Amino acid sequence: MSFIAKPKVSWSGQKQNSLGLTLGDYEGGLSTLCAGCGHDSITAALVQAFWELALQPEQVIKLSGIGCSSKTPAYFLSGSHGFNSVHGRMPSVATGAHAARRDLIAVGISGDGDSLSIGFGQFGHAVRRNLNLLYIIENNGVYGLTKGQFSASADPGSKARKGAENKNQAIDPVATAIALGGSFAARSFSGDKNQLVPLIKAGLLHPGCAVIDVISPCVTFNDHEGSTKSYAWTRQHLHAAVEADYVPPATEIEVDYAEGEGIDVELHDGALMRLEKLDPGYDASNRARALGFLEDYRAAQKIVTGLLYIDNKLPTFHDIAGTAKQPLTRFEFEDLSPGADALAELQKGLR
Amino acid sequence: MPDKNDLQTVDRVNDFVIKIATVNGTGSASANGLLMKALFRMGIPVTGKNLFPSNIQGLPTWYEIRASRDGYNARTGRVDVMVAMNAQTYAKDLAEVSPGGVLIYDSTWPRESQLQRDDISVLGIPLARMVNENFDGARIRTLMKNIAYVGALCALMNIDRDVVRGLLEETFAAKPKLVKPNFSAVTLGYDHARGHFDCPLPARAAPMAATHGKILIEGNAAAALGCLYAGATVGAWYPITPSTSLMDAFQGFCDKYRKDPETGENRFCIIQAEDELAAAGMVVGAGWAGARAFTPTSGPGISLMSEFIGFAYYTEIPAVFFDIQRVGPSTGMPTRTQQCDLMLAAYASHGDTRHPVLFPAEPKECFEFAVDAFDLAERLQTPVFVLSDLDIGMNDWMVDAFEWDDDYRPDRGKVLTDEDLAGMDQFHRFRDFDGDGIPYRTLPGSNRKGAYFVRGSGHNQYGGYTEDADEYQQVVDRLKIKWQTARTLVPEAVLQKSPSPTPIGIIAFGSSHGACREAIDRLAANGYPVDYLRLRAFPFGDEVQAFLDGHHTIFVIEQNRDAQMRSLLLLEMRVEQQKLASILHYNGLPIPSDLICEQVKTHLKREAVA
Numbered sequence: 001m002s003f004i005a006k007p008k009v010s011w012s013g014q015k016q017n018s019l020g021l022t023l024g025d026y027e028g029g030l031s032t033l034c035a036g037c038g039h040d041s042i043t044a045a046l047v048q049a050f051w052e053l054a055l056q057p058e059q060v061i062k063l064s065g066i067g068c069s070s071k072t073p074a075y076f077l078s079g080s081h082g083f084n085s086v087h088g089r090m091p092s093v094a095t096g097a098h099a100a101r102r103d104l105i106a107v108g109i110s111g112d113g114d115s116l117s118i119g120f121g122q123f124g125h126a127v128r129r130n131l132n133l134l135y136i137i138e139n140n141g142v143y144g145l146t147k148g149q150f151s152a153s154a155d156p157g158s159k160a161r162k163g164a165e166n167k168n169q170a171i172d173p174v175a176t177a178i179a180l181g182g183s184f185a186a187r188s189f190s191g192d193k194n195q196l197v198p199l200i201k202a203g204l205l206h207p208g209c210a211v212i213d214v215i216s217p218c219v220t221f222n223d224h225e226g227s228t229k230s231y232a233w234t235r236q237h238l239h240a241a242v243e244a245d246y247v248p249p250a251t252e253i254e255v256d257y258a259e260g261e262g263i264d265v266e267l268h269d270g271a272l273m274r275l276e277k278l279d280p281g282y283d284a285s286n287r288a289r290a291l292g293f294l295e296d297y298r299a300a301q302k303i304v305t306g307l308l309y310i311d312n313k314l315p316t317f318h319d320i321a322g323t324a325k326q327p328l329t330r331f332e333f334e335d336l337s338p339g340a341d342a343l344a345e346l347q348k349g350l351r
Numbered sequence: 352m353p354d355k356n357d358l359q360t361v362d363r364v365n366d367f368v369i370k371i372a373t374v375n376g377t378g379s380a381s382a383n384g385l386l387m388k389a390l391f392r393m394g395i396p397v398t399g400k401n402l403f404p405s406n407i408q409g410l411p412t413w414y415e416i417r418a419s420r421d422g423y424n425a426r427t428g429r430v431d432v433m434v435a436m437n438a439q440t441y442a443k444d445l446a447e448v449s450p451g452g453v454l455i456y457d458s459t460w461p462r463e464s465q466l467q468r469d470d471i472s473v474l475g476i477p478l479a480r481m482v483n484e485n486f487d488g489a490r491i492r493t494l495m496k497n498i499a500y501v502g503a504l505c506a507l508m509n510i511d512r513d514v515v516r517g518l519l520e521e522t523f524a525a526k527p528k529l530v531k532p533n534f535s536a537v538t539l540g541y542d543h544a545r546g547h548f549d550c551p552l553p554a555r556a557a558p559m560a561a562t563h564g565k566i567l568i569e570g571n572a573a574a575a576l577g578c579l580y581a582g583a584t585v586g587a588w589y590p591i592t593p594s595t596s597l598m599d600a601f602q603g604f605c606d607k608y609r610k611d612p613e614t615g616e617n618r619f620c621i622i623q624a625e626d627e628l629a630a631a632g633m634v635v636g637a638g639w640a641g642a643r644a645f646t647p648t649s650g651p652g653i654s655l656m657s658e659f660i661g662f663a664y665y666t667e668i669p670a671v672f673f674d675i676q677r678v679g680p681s682t683g684m685p686t687r688t689q690q691c692d693l694m695l696a697a698y699a700s701h702g703d704t705r706h707p708v709l710f711p712a713e714p715k716e717c718f719e720f721a722v723d724a725f726d727l728a729e730r731l732q733t734p735v736f737v738l739s740d741l742d743i744g745m746n747d748w749m750v751d752a753f754e755w756d757d758d759y760r761p762d763r764g765k766v767l768t769d770e771d772l773a774g775m776d777q778f779h780r781f782r783d784f785d786g787d788g789i790p791y792r793t794l795p796g797s798n799r800k801g802a803y804f805v806r807g808s809g810h811n812q813y814g815g816y817t818e819d820a821d822e823y824q825q826v827v828d829r830l831k832i833k834w835q836t837a838r839t840l841v842p843e844a845v846l847q848k849s850p851s852p853t854p855i856g857i858i859a860f861g862s863s864h865g866a867c868r869e870a871i872d873r874l875a876a877n878g879y880p881v882d883y884l885r886l887r888a889f890p891f892g893d894e895v896q897a898f899l900d901g902h903h904t905i906f907v908i909e910q911n912r913d914a915q916m917r918s919l920l921l922l923e924m925r926v927e928q929q930k931l932a933s934i935l936h937y938n939g940l941p942i943p944s945d946l947i948c949e950q951v952k953t954h955l956k957r958e959a960v961a
Binding site for chain 2: 057058059061063073074078079080081082083084085086089091092093094095096097098099100101103104121122124125318321322323324325328329331333335336337338339340342343344346347350351
């Protein structure tokens with residue numbers, strides 16, 4: 001949604017990835033969001049993750065709904081096709097696009113209004129279908145573009161800028177994704193790039209719907225005292241439970257941490273997702289315990305972050321549909337249309 | 352109770368309507384299908400119309416079979432033979448029989464004596480008693496009772512029992528044991544009728560040779576076949592009557608023709624969406640990604656899809672919507688037919704939006720227009736509607752066999768390849784290079800030079816976001832030029848001229864065609880020659896304007912209350928209001944030809960007096 005083309009700055013000595021591309025090659029237009037918006041940090045983390053993974057921008061499609069969060073696909077990967085859909089409907093567009101082009105990596109960017117209110121149904125069904133999609137919810141608890149109404153993720157007791165108190169219960173997208181049978185549910189904080197970049201990388205390579213709820217404070221409407229999605233509150237109440245790191249397939253894996261503290265999860269390209277338990281009681285492969293854990297921390301008013309649940313063996317959308325490995329758009333017409341003789345034969349049964 | 356029927360006086364050989372009144376969920380559909388197909392196999396032109404409730408079991412249902420040696424396929428308003436199997440609707444069914452007609456009922460139980468008519472023959476056959484004496488088990492008895500009335504009709508109407516036996520053998524090819532009991536039930540009914548009544552009735556069948564090169568098919572299956580042949584790979588849908596059988600048929604065809612013979616992999620992806628909003632989003636997403644994608648739905652679904660339809664219009668993404676219309680407004684009557692979504696489809700969504708709409712008249716056009724719709728959607732980069740209805744979609748129609756040209760190749764429209772992009776300085780998504788209002792597009796996955804950001808918000812001709820007044824207007828003005836191009840690409844209206852010059856015209860479309868065709872022949876025979884223009888698409892072409900200009904009085908015939916086609920003509924064409932007279936039929940049953948004849952005659956007589 002940028003009016004302004006971002007100037008491409010290049011200088012010799014810029015670091016290149018294995019494709020010979022610099023970070024600048026993964027950027028997009030200039031952000032028009034408020035200065036200090038958490039969303040811009042997430043954009044930067046996405047750029048970093050794509051660069052580190054050395055993905056061709058052409059391999060990626062980026063999709064969004066409506067809202068501040070949904071503007072951000074314009075700010076990264078200008079070399080990828082992007083789709084700013086209608087409010088709350090990013091998942092259905094991603095589903096159709098992925099049905100046609102399963103070879104492309106789909107990234108969906110949404111917000112708490114877009115995914116937990118108007119698009120709650122589509123969010124739930126993308127998770128339930130285990131659509132191969134990185135699904136990022138840029139969660140600030142507030143409607144920014146319409147100037148500060150509470151969203152469905154606002155915590156009870158949280159205060160709006162002018163003092164009004166939210167009395168409704170909050171929808172937690174991570175707990176919801178786990179309850180709906182999701183295969184990858186994580187939470188992070190826009191201010192924690194060290195945690196966010198590896199989570200995005202893991203989500204990109206996870207075979208299935210990777211939901212990352214990123215607390216992303218709204219500097220204009222929800223960064224005041226009494227807000228539970230402000231920078232200050234989030235920093236004070238953050239609790240990293242499971243540290244995730246992405247280990248590329250070529251790298252030798254060293255198992256040097258103490259037994260019982262870490263697990264490796266194999267990703268589809270042979271790479272590993274290494275999970276390190278910061279919380280001794282945590283097990284990211286156990287649905288019931290993950291939900292219990294989330295509930296304990298919620299009750300203690302702590303924001304628990306990390307990769308909270310993963311099941312990389314769950315059948316994906318195309319596994320279930322039995323779709324050809326080759327993208328549907330790549331089939332020759334002759335492979336799709338049975339021809340005149342078949343039509344004549346078929347009609348014998350209609351006489 | 353008369354055992355010998357009074358003969359009808361008029362010869363109705365191969366020109367009759369059988370109406371069968373039953374209760375749904377009793378298996379009568381297969382018996383009725385058997386009867387209809389037997390007539391078809393005897394070479395007699397035939398049509399079946401299923402009038403069914405929005406219910407699975409226990410409510411009244413009717414099936415009308417019309418045999419017409421002249422090849423007419425509309426409802427007429429007549430009933431020559433009524434098979435009244437439902438005590439609940441007996442009074443209504445008795446009243447509906449045309450004078451001189453015949454009513455057959457199950458005489459196992461006495462009927463109400465006060466219900467009588469002297470102008471028809473009433474024949475009682477103890478169907479339940481005969482079947483109970485010969486078969487065991489409640490379910491089998493219910494089914495066989497239906498087969499037994501088929502047998503009785505074979506005797507009464509000279510329907511060939513060998514043909515019926517052949518059909519039973521085909522039906523039960525996988526379970527041959529079932530042929531014998533079924534045919535015994537046929538014989539029970541047959542023998543009883545032969546033994547008790549003068550057979551045959553004046554309304555009866557005689558072998559003809561008028562079905563050569565014809566098939567029996569419902570419109571939804573035909574449309575699904577069109578999607579298969581057009582190379583559609585993504586279908587997204589939410590179940591809704593009366594469109595569901597379209598996706599069921601597509602699934603069936605894909606299972607047969609689109610599975611890799613070695614790996615079993617699907618060369619298609621059918622997605623049952625969580626609602627129609629999502630179904631539309633999936634179709635738009637797949638169309639953007641380069642697949643031919645479609646959704647079958649009905650009016651309530653289009654209401655929900657409207658936001659995405661406007662989005663696809665403004666962002667210029669191909670998508671095909673099949674609207675199998677049912678009675679509205681709101682939930683309306685889901686199992687009854689209307690042509691009531693015309694305005695909805697033509698201008699679906701907020702803001703200035705217009706969409707090409709195709710009007711198939713029968714299943715063959717469902718097949719052909721399905722293919723056309725994908726070509727148009729991709730050529731024009733816009734949503735295209737195929738506006739069918741329950742009558743076309745869910746009834747069996749006798750139509751000319753479908754043909755396919757193996758040289759056909761899909762029109763993918765203006766899609767730039769990586770080679771095209773390599774030769775260009777810059778890609779501009781929404782610029783009109785050719786003057787036809789259609790820009791060039793790139794598909795996801797293509798070279799980064801062709802990457803752009805699709806947005807339903809204001810955009811300029813380069814694909815960038817804009818709130819600039821002139822830049823915004825330039826794009827929507829160009830869309831209007833595209834609309835003019837659409838006028839030249841959609842199927843033309845079909846003109847049927849009267850042998851003698853006439854200032855009177857009829858305009859109709861879609862499933863009203865059958866009734867119009869018959870009414871026009873009858874009007875001509877009665878000294879009322881009329882010209883007939885059958886609309887096949889919106890936007891209207893020059894031929895429609897010429898027809899409007901060339902006639903003094905034009906009857907616009909349609910199956911909705913508010914004369915939506917008439918309104919559309921008044922909005923889009925140059926024509927005076929008083930020139931267009933409406934003939935409307937909207938009670939949920941397919942329009943009968945009698946109604947058109949009567950209303951045209953009445954109007955013209957009144958006009959002559961004035």
